[in-house]
Amino acid sequence: MRPLAKQNRWYHILFFLGVVVLFCSPVVVLVLSSIGPHWQFPHLWPQEVSWEPLNTLWNQRLPLLRHLSSSIGYSLATVATTLLMCLTPAATLAHSHFRGKTLLEGLLLTPALVPPMTYAMGLHVAFLHTGLADTFAGVVLVLSLFSFPYMLRPLVAGFEQMGTSYGQCARNLGASRLRTALEIELPLLLPSILAGGSVVFLVAFSEYFLVFLIGGGSVESFTGFLVPLLQSSNRALASACTLLFLLVPLMLFAASEGVVAAYWRKRGAPI
Amino acid sequence: SEPDWRTKDFERIIEAARGTTVRWYMYGGWPHVNEWVDTYVAPAMQERYGISVKRVPMNAPVFVNKLINEKSAGKDPGTIDLVWINGENFKATKNAGALWGPFAEQLPNWQRYVDPSTVAQDFGFPTKGYEAPWGRAQFVLIYDAKRTPNPPRSAESLRRWIQDHPGRFTYPQPPDFTGSAFVRQLFYATTGGHEQYMDGFNATLYARNAPRLWEYLNGIEPSLWQQGRTYPQSSATLDTLFARGEVDFSMSYHPPHAQNKILDGTFPASVRTVALANNSIANTHYTAIPFNAPNKPGAMVLANFLLSPTAQLSKYKPENWGDFPAIDLDRLDQSQRRRFEDVDLGPATLSAETLAEHAVPEIPIGYLEAIEADWKSRVLTN
Amino acid sequence: MDFRVEGVSHSFEGQPVLTDITCGFRQGELFSLVGPSGAGKTTLLSLIAGLLSPQAGTIRYAQTPDLNAPIILVYQDFILFPHLTVADNVGFGLKARKWSRATRRNRVEQMLRYFQLEDKADAFPAQLSGGQRQRVAIARAMVVSPAILLLDEPFANLDRSLKMETARFIRSTQREFGMTTVAVTHDLEEAFAMSDRLGILLNGRLRQVGPPREVYFHPQDLEVARFLGPVNPLTPATTADLLPPGTDSPSKASFIRPEALEVEGDANGPGCIRDIHFAGHYIMYTIDLRGQEIIVYSQQRVLEIGQRVRVRAVQA
Amino acid sequence: MDFRVEGVSHSFEGQPVLTDITCGFRQGELFSLVGPSGAGKTTLLSLIAGLLSPQAGTIRYAQTPDLNAPIILVYQDFILFPHLTVADNVGFGLKARKWSRATRRNRVEQMLRYFQLEDKADAFPAQLSGGQRQRVAIARAMVVSPAILLLDEPFANLDRSLKMETARFIRSTQREFGMTTVAVTHDLEEAFAMSDRLGILLNGRLRQVGPPREVYFHPQDLEVARFLGPVNPLTPATTADLLPPGTDSPSKASFIRPEALEVEGDANGPGCIRDIHFAGHYIMYTIDLRGQEIIVYSQQRVLEIGQRVRVRAVQA
Amino acid sequence: MTLRQILRLAPLLAPFGILLAGGVGLTVAQSLGVLLPVPVPGGPLEGYRAVLSAPGFWETCLFSLGVALASALLSVATGTWLGYALWRLPPQMRRLGIVYKLQLILPHLSVAFVVLLFWSPTGILASVLYQLGLLEAPDQFPNILYSGYGLGMILAYTCKGVPFVMLLVLALLARFDRRQLATARMLGAGWWQTARYVLYPHLRPATHTSFIILFLYSFGAFDIPFILGESRPGMLSIAVFNRYFKSPLDKRPEAMAMLVIMFLFAATFIVLYGRIVRHIDNAARKL
Numbered sequence A: 001m002r003p004l005a006k007q008n009r010w011y012h013i014l015f016f017l018g019v020v021v022l023f024c025s026p027v028v029v030l031v032l033s034s035i036g037p038h039w040q041f042p043h044l045w046p047q048e049v050s051w052e053p054l055n056t057l058w059n060q061r062l063p064l065l066r067h068l069s070s071s072i073g074y075s076l077a078t079v080a081t082t083l084l085m086c087l088t089p090a091a092t093l094a095h096s097h098f099r100g101k102t103l104l105e106g107l108l109l110t111p112a113l114v115p116p117m118t119y120a121m122g123l124h125v126a127f128l129h130t131g132l133a134d135t136f137a138g139v140v141l142v143l144s145l146f147s148f149p150y151m152l153r154p155l156v157a158g159f160e161q162m163g164t165s166y167g168q169c170a171r172n173l174g175a176s177r178l179r180t181a182l183e184i185e186l187p188l189l190l191p192s193i194l195a196g197g198s199v200v201f202l203v204a205f206s207e208y209f210l211v212f213l214i215g216g217g218s219v220e221s222f223t224g225f226l227v228p229l230l231q232s233s234n235r236a237l238a239s240a241c242t243l244l245f246l247l248v249p250l251m252l253f254a255a256s257e258g259v260v261a262a263y264w265r266k267r268g269a270p271i
Numbered sequence B: 001s002e003p004d005w006r007t008k009d010f011e012r013i014i015e016a017a018r019g020t021t022v023r024w025y026m027y028g029g030w031p032h033v034n035e036w037v038d039t040y041v042a043p044a045m046q047e048r049y050g051i052s053v054k055r056v057p058m059n060a061p062v063f064v065n066k067l068i069n070e071k072s073a074g075k076d077p078g079t080i081d082l083v084w085i086n087g088e089n090f091k092a093t094k095n096a097g098a099l100w101g102p103f104a105e106q107l108p109n110w111q112r113y114v115d116p117s118t119v120a121q122d123f124g125f126p127t128k129g130y131e132a133p134w135g136r137a138q139f140v141l142i143y144d145a146k147r148t149p150n151p152p153r154s155a156e157s158l159r160r161w162i163q164d165h166p167g168r169f170t171y172p173q174p175p176d177f178t179g180s181a182f183v184r185q186l187f188y189a190t191t192g193g194h195e196q197y198m199d200g201f202n203a204t205l206y207a208r209n210a211p212r213l214w215e216y217l218n219g220i221e222p223s224l225w226q227q228g229r230t231y232p233q234s235s236a237t238l239d240t241l242f243a244r245g246e247v248d249f250s251m252s253y254h255p256p257h258a259q260n261k262i263l264d265g266t267f268p269a270s271v272r273t274v275a276l277a278n279n280s281i282a283n284t285h286y287t288a289i290p291f292n293a294p295n296k297p298g299a300m301v302l303a304n305f306l307l308s309p310t311a312q313l314s315k316y317k318p319e320n321w322g323d324f325p326a327i328d329l330d331r332l333d334q335s336q337r338r339r340f341e342d343v344d345l346g347p348a349t350l351s352a353e354t355l356a357e358h359a360v361p362e363i364p365i366g367y368l369e370a371i372e373a374d375w376k377s378r379v380l381t382n
Numbered sequence C, D: 001m002d003f004r005v006e007g008v009s010h011s012f013e014g015q016p017v018l019t020d021i022t023c024g025f026r027q028g029e030l031f032s033l034v035g036p037s038g039a040g041k042t043t044l045l046s047l048i049a050g051l052l053s054p055q056a057g058t059i060r061y062a063q064t065p066d067l068n069a070p071i072i073l074v075y076q077d078f079i080l081f082p083h084l085t086v087a088d089n090v091g092f093g094l095k096a097r098k099w100s101r102a103t104r105r106n107r108v109e110q111m112l113r114y115f116q117l118e119d120k121a122d123a124f125p126a127q128l129s130g131g132q133r134q135r136v137a138i139a140r141a142m143v144v145s146p147a148i149l150l151l152d153e154p155f156a157n158l159d160r161s162l163k164m165e166t167a168r169f170i171r172s173t174q175r176e177f178g179m180t181t182v183a184v185t186h187d188l189e190e191a192f193a194m195s196d197r198l199g200i201l202l203n204g205r206l207r208q209v210g211p212p213r214e215v216y217f218h219p220q221d222l223e224v225a226r227f228l229g230p231v232n233p234l235t236p237a238t239t240a241d242l243l244p245p246g247t248d249s250p251s252k253a254s255f256i257r258p259e260a261l262e263v264e265g266d267a268n269g270p271g272c273i274r275d276i277h278f279a280g281h282y283i284m285y286t287i288d289l290r291g292q293e294i295i296v297y298s299q300q301r302v303l304e305i306g307q308r309v310r311v312r313a314v315q316a
Numbered sequence E: 001m002t003l004r005q006i007l008r009l010a011p012l013l014a015p016f017g018i019l020l021a022g023g024v025g026l027t028v029a030q031s032l033g034v035l036l037p038v039p040v041p042g043g044p045l046e047g048y049r050a051v052l053s054a055p056g057f058w059e060t061c062l063f064s065l066g067v068a069l070a071s072a073l074l075s076v077a078t079g080t081w082l083g084y085a086l087w088r089l090p091p092q093m094r095r096l097g098i099v100y101k102l103q104l105i106l107p108h109l110s111v112a113f114v115v116l117l118f119w120s121p122t123g124i125l126a127s128v129l130y131q132l133g134l135l136e137a138p139d140q141f142p143n144i145l146y147s148g149y150g151l152g153m154i155l156a157y158t159c160k161g162v163p164f165v166m167l168l169v170l171a172l173l174a175r176f177d178r179r180q181l182a183t184a185r186m187l188g189a190g191w192w193q194t195a196r197y198v199l200y201p202h203l204r205p206a207t208h209t210s211f212i213i214l215f216l217y218s219f220g221a222f223d224i225p226f227i228l229g230e231s232r233p234g235m236l237s238i239a240v241f242n243r244y245f246k247s248p249l250d251k252r253p254e255a256m257a258m259l260v261i262m263f264l265f266a267a268t269f270i271v272l273y274g275r276i277v278r279h280i281d282n283a284a285r286k287l
């Protein structure tokens, strides 16, 4: 038995480099192919550099920014909505037992996992009748409806792990339900919320069909810009656009991750 | 309530449209087209009519579904003023009653410059004035003159070329738009030309002729890319394979496509196009107005502007787009016509005359559906 | 606040854990609940705190517990909020009572000083030692002046002097505010020393309730007596040896405690020392007295294993 | 296995927790580590177990620990595997040693019987009481016969009889297999009773190491003495009252333990009873002796608060 | 279920009910030939008949299942391992390790494109091999992407799935007491025993959830097959996509029938999976 405290530094460094290469290489490739549209076998990098795609992006910067901010807006709103939708149900699913719970938990996953066309038409008709179609609220609602499973699962896991005793203890000390939720449970669930929120944000941010069908083009979206490019053969511009697309969630993740990690590190937790 | 704009004088329509916004829903995957709309159409419309044009990128199937739903829910007004549409999508929306019209023949530029016979049918489906033409496209094969100095120019020589160069050719899998058009061309070529099919779908004729097409396709299959085990799922994938040098041909339903790709750097400068002799399908693409368009006058003014010789000329220039005019050049005056003739399409795009020489019309939609369905059972799974 | 537990029973998964517990708890008293591990002590506290509902029986409070007269439970495993500092943990109950920041800070500081945690005010629970955590948990509960304070093993992780100080603090606060305290403990000495009454829970039944001396000296039966400390059963044979000649074997008390015996070296004595355990302020002798094992606590330091001795009851 | 801790220091976030600890641990001994809360006891155990690397100093083992001679630490908060049953928790180490299912089951059953956990074999940790969890943790460690067993507060949640039995079990297994045991405990009585040697850790320094009696009766200084139990400092004034006339105030021992004193009612005595604490097998009197507070442990039951008394050292 | 529980679940049950009733309801109706935008001839079950009897339908189903299964298994295994290994790294490296999220963010279409760029015979790997002198021409490069086994799609789905699993796993590990690992090590447990009995039970919620999600998602999504899909056999999702988006409206009942079938499959799969996993875990619980 080698002393537990001794950790193999070289193994760690090698592994870390491996992870970095593995996960960064696609981005490097995207960068290269965005400036080298005519990059071909057997060259390891583009032989000639073209700034054309970046130029195009620059020319489109105003509409791009508009679309981008609209996308960020409804994606964040979706994260908030799913969080609100999922909190009490997740606590209930984690802490109580009833017949058919597993079944219900499973069924609640389905919206995220079947093609959106499965319910898109029906929802659109329903939204048309309620006046939600072509509105920001409608887009947020439809995105929440199909991305909530990504929030629900981490939350249920988080609640299960947290157990009931913290909540009980806080209530016992006289805290109201709201204070208990806000000051005790939410901070403890932060890693789970972050995990769920990241995925929900991404799913909402990347969704194309539903945003267009329900938002009807009056709610602008960056994917409306990106997806046709990705589907076309203009790889260079598509790559450049993808990089731009990458930027927003990346900054958001880095920021939230940093904040949460600092929060827990300070508190002596192993994050 | 809204006046019936179909009966109104166009001057009044322009008047009513002044100061409004037109939301134009169109395919957004071609950056140069987007740019042309944003930097040419929109300012011109603003300047001439005080109309602000808002381009909304949206794939046709999405707005088709949206319109059909809005129709069944009776939502009026909607959000779409004008759409870029043709073929099956036009048929679907028209059949669902989701289009407004007829309006096309009312447009001054339609009356002045359009040859009605060329736009009476869209894939064999009567347009009845529910859509206004604004461009023309034609099918071409794309090759690299450096790699393939002598490209085949007929179905027969193509077959030989493929068999001589195993693994270097493929086509997108129908129902991909481009792949499907390629198969339709071969249908014409292997069964004795297009004329016989122009009167609408004839099942017995189809049953008699189709086997020859399957024979051709199955004949080349073993020599295709990946031994024909698999086909690219989209023409974009085929473009990529071609650009990376995995196959020697790409194809497009847009003659300037190769030139555009050279300009944006995807294809090398030595890329050229070729049309199959006397057998290159051409079609027209259109604009249409949804039944619940909130700004019908504005949409009509835009559709009319797009048909104007200036707009058509601008669109025709390869640095803008290179899309072929939908208007009949014979109806233009001399100087206008000269300007069209003077446009240098670029080395990769075939000239208008060459294309016109080999152009054949699209097949009625019934054949298209039959071919796409049978391609699966006769070519793919056999 | 006084309250009554009436005929309460509880079981987990069909296994009865508490059976028919009935007991009144008096305003302001310090009641210690003792019993072997797994007897159901924690369960009883949870029932009183209202965290579990009794499956049978009721618990009647003299007045409905509320924010001003709360019932507070200090958990056996503390349940400190890991994301709050020590100061915030302690101040949590005050915050819930909407105390202003300044008064809260004052009160918390005072509390921390009392529990010798001033220098840990800004530490997080993960950075504390076991005993420090326990003190934070107790401070967090005491700070809101509960009407009923329930302590689950409040001293388990404290060293002797902290234990005594904490006990003293609980005792004095409790007296001052008249808060009824129920403490579960394994430390019988502490329980004897600080409680007004003791309750002995064996196998899910409350076997005896009473002031410490009464319970210690007049246990209801041998089982209770044994639980409270080692006992030497009095058989007719040993009685003769242990009690002064002429004393009758007392009819009621059928045993004698180790500390009530005295041991003396005597080469002709009837006993023989089997084992010696040094336990600090006393020494435990295990003595073989004509075949029966007798335990004696004594200050005698000179005896050795194997030595022959005489054992006698002390005159109190 | 014997091992040496040599000049070990450790600090958390710049705060020194252990300073220059040097101590040899002998093969097969039971070493108790005592010290106030936060003294660094847990930290020292973690260092010995190799869970932390010392920031200065080294720990030398007589032989490299391995599967057949493992070092096992039983945590203060147990760290049971929450998803395994009690039996699986206990059998975990045996499985790692590739014991067959049948022999494993036998051994585990035997262990559980020993710790009175047979009926909890299929329960999960969450369904156990505090003491039951503690026993599972100890059983899980003992079952693999570690060469070095490190126990962090092994008795904190056990009642007296379980505590004694567990101590006895550890003691006998430990003797049998010659496993070196280091136990952190707050229960001084238990530490005195069962350990071969005691180490006293105050403020991160190992202040004294020795057999219990030596440490108890010859503490190195007053601080150590105080930690081990209440002391009555001997001033010239009190010496006269407490010691038999003619005895010189001993030069070395400057204090006297409460159990070395005797108290007697005496209407003219110099002392006055201030406080009485009943603690089971003894009673603690706090006596005001000419203005100085003196603590006496006694069996005397008849005295009352306010009564005048005389206090004297007992003859041992 | 008590009323209280229902009330507490209501924030999800209500929207889920709307989704089912409103959304899936119309789909079911249209699959049965009613409420269609344009009337379509044929009986109510015509759509289902056409779908089930389409050439190669079952083959397509099996192939889609295979691709989904392989990519989900691969993602869960790799993602769990990588997540755990990342968590074990020293804090500074662990913090930088969030680069794993890059691939989580990349749209599926981009990932497909990147896979194509890497693995095609004229791709980056081939170029590297060429530069190393191990390859003379692209056609010597092993045929990976379009070999008929769906390897390209499996690769792409795995690229997307691994960071997803890592995200969930790391969220759970954030509240995992490292001393459990230390205890297992002290007791002599090897790599497998620790993983199986200490780590896995803790990560179980993440692994099972992500398996279900990744499996069903790759079964039904069409972004990646759009670029890396093959023709023989094709992916079920592409068949749906084509019927829905690329066919005339009279194919709507067929498209809807396929969607209904996929929905039912997803629901059945989830239920069965839950049963099977519970069974396996219970059986394995006895050490």
Ligand SMILES: Nc1ncnc2c1ncn2[C@@H]1O[C@H](COP(=O)(O)OP(=O)(O)OP(=O)(O)O)[C@@H](O)[C@H]1O
Pocket (backbone or CB within 6 Å): C012, C013, C017, C035, C036, C037, C038, C039, C040, C041, C042, C043, C044, C076, D120, D126, D127, D128, D129, D130, D131, D132, D157
């Ligand atoms: N959630 C539960 N599920 C099943 N059994 C339980 C549960 N909680 C407690 N028990 C069982 O109930 C009995 C009493 O538990 P309890 O915690 O009240 O004991 P305790 O007297 O506090 O013991 P200790 O002194 O060891 O803490 C024990 O046998 C325990 O195993």
Ligand SMILES: Nc1ncnc2c1ncn2[C@@H]1O[C@H](COP(=O)(O)OP(=O)(O)OP(=O)(O)O)[C@@H](O)[C@H]1O
Pocket (backbone or CB within 6 Å): A268, C126, C127, C128, C129, C130, C131, C132, C157, D012, D013, D017, D035, D036, D037, D038, D039, D040, D041, D042, D043, D044, D076
């Ligand atoms: N992870 C940590 N970060 C910062 N400080 C710590 C950490 N762990 C322990 N400490 C501090 O180190 C000191 C010694 O802690 P340790 O746990 O060794 O004490 P202990 O002697 O075991 O106390 P107890 O008897 O209360 O368990 C304490 O003051 C504690 O606050």
Ligand SMILES: [Mg+2]
Pocket (backbone or CB within 6 Å): C041, C042, C043, C076, C152, D129, D130, D131
């Ligand atoms: Mg308990």
Ligand SMILES: [Mg+2]
Pocket (backbone or CB within 6 Å): C129, C130, C131, D041, D042, D043, D076, D152
């Ligand atoms: Mg400790």
